[in-house]
Amino acid sequence: MAEITRMQFLRGDLKGDKIPFRPPWAIPEQYFVDFCTRCDQCIEACFDELIIRGRGGYPQMDFNRGGCDFCEDCLNVCDAGALKKLPLSGDLPANNNNSNNREALSESADEARSESFLPPWHIKASIDLNNCLSMNATICRSCGESCDDEAIKFNLKLGGIAEPVLNTETCTGCGACLSVCPVQAVKLNNVSINKAVA
Ligand code: SF4
Ligand code: SF4
Numbered sequence: 001m002a003e004i005t006r007m008q009f010l011r012g013d014l015k016g017d018k019i020p021f022r023p024p025w026a027i028p029e030q031y032f033v034d035f036c037t038r039c040d041q042c043i044e045a046c047f048d049e050l051i052i053r054g055r056g057g058y059p060q061m062d063f064n065r066g067g068c069d070f071c072e073d074c075l076n077v078c079d080a081g082a083l084k085k086l087p088l089s090g091d092l093p094a095n096n097n098n099s100n101n102r103e104a105l106s107e108s109a110d111e112a113r114s115e116s117f118l119p120p121w122h123i124k125a126s127i128d129l130n131n132c133l134s135m136n137a138t139i140c141r142s143c144g145e146s147c148d149d150e151a152i153k154f155n156l157k158l159g160g161i162a163e164p165v166l167n168t169e170t171c172t173g174c175g176a177c178l179s180v181c182p183v184q185a186v187k188l189n190n191v192s193i194n195k196a197v198a
């Protein structure tokens with residue numbers, strides 16, 4: 001049996017296939033559990049109450065409560081460095097078993113001189129067209145109307161069908177379209193790890 005990492009154990013994820021959605025600007029998952037002190041500051045800072053205590057006491061997003069507006073309030077209260085803007089360029093340390101890595105990760109953020117940072121996360125929405133009401137000739141534009149970034153357009157087709165088309169380039173993964181879908185046809189995916197998230 002493959003070795004179970006501490007993070008997997010804390011997540012109750014013995015197979016290693018469940019990665020929770022962390023708050024925006026969370027450092028890579030392999031460091032997150034090490035840096036996060038479970039102080040709850042980010043949870044308390046989120047006015048929209050989008051961050052909850054997940055398994056092991058670590059914070060994770062609950063998009064059933066709404067979408068993130070990237071206000072940075074959670075980022076700004078995280079003194080532990082678990083939520084941190086990291087520069088676009090620069091190598092991350094290879095693992096977290098070395099105290100030098102903590103220093104290196106910290107330095108890579110502090111030395112960011114430009115405005116070029118990694119995005120707050122790598123989440124993208126997707127729509128299950130089999131379940132979508134609009135694809136079944138029922139008028140619904142809920143997801144599109146909730147998207148401030150206009151990442152969802154509807155293509156009119158024969159038979160009164162309007163197919164939702166999601167532009168993954170403009171989708172910020174804010175999650176605003178998730179809770180408004182009456183039939184749970186919208187999913188969020190962590191594209192950087194290419195795995196659906198529980
Ligand atoms: S503020 Fe930072 S250290 Fe505290 S729970 Fe949130 S992510 Fe963890
Ligand atoms: S960026 Fe703002 S809205 Fe989004 S999770 Fe953090 S505090 Fe909440």
Ligand code: SF4
Pocket residue numbers: 067124125146147148149150151152166170171172173174175176177178
């Ligand atoms: S399509 Fe993307 S940007 Fe638009 S509401 Fe959904 S998650 Fe947010």
